[in-house]
């Protein structure tokens with residue numbers, strides 16, 4: 001049995017070889033958006049597979065629906081990607097979460113600059 005880990009939640013579950021990333025995510029209680037029930041047609045289940053992960057090669061549906069640039073970056077359809085060994089999956093951030101995180105990072109940067117100015 002291999003292990004699959006989902007980032008950013010860092011939830012992990014044991015997986016059997018050949019289990020899809022989407023099914024493993026469901027067992028790990030990690031939400032992956034989808035509309036086509038895993039039929040490989042909606043592209044809503046895009047995830048990023050980390051480089052060291054051991055997964056199946058892209059299937060014909062993925063080659064048709066995902067650009068070659070994205071495939072080269074590890075973007076895959078969770079419903080079509082089969083786990084074949086230890087795997088780490090990064091989930092896309094929601095737009096709202098990305099905006100909030102960018103604002104928090106900006107605030108931290110400003111505070112750091114203010115602290116430096118006050119200490120000098």
Ligand code: FES
Nearest residue numbers: 034041042043079
């Ligand atoms: S769930 Fe629709 S393409 Fe994967």
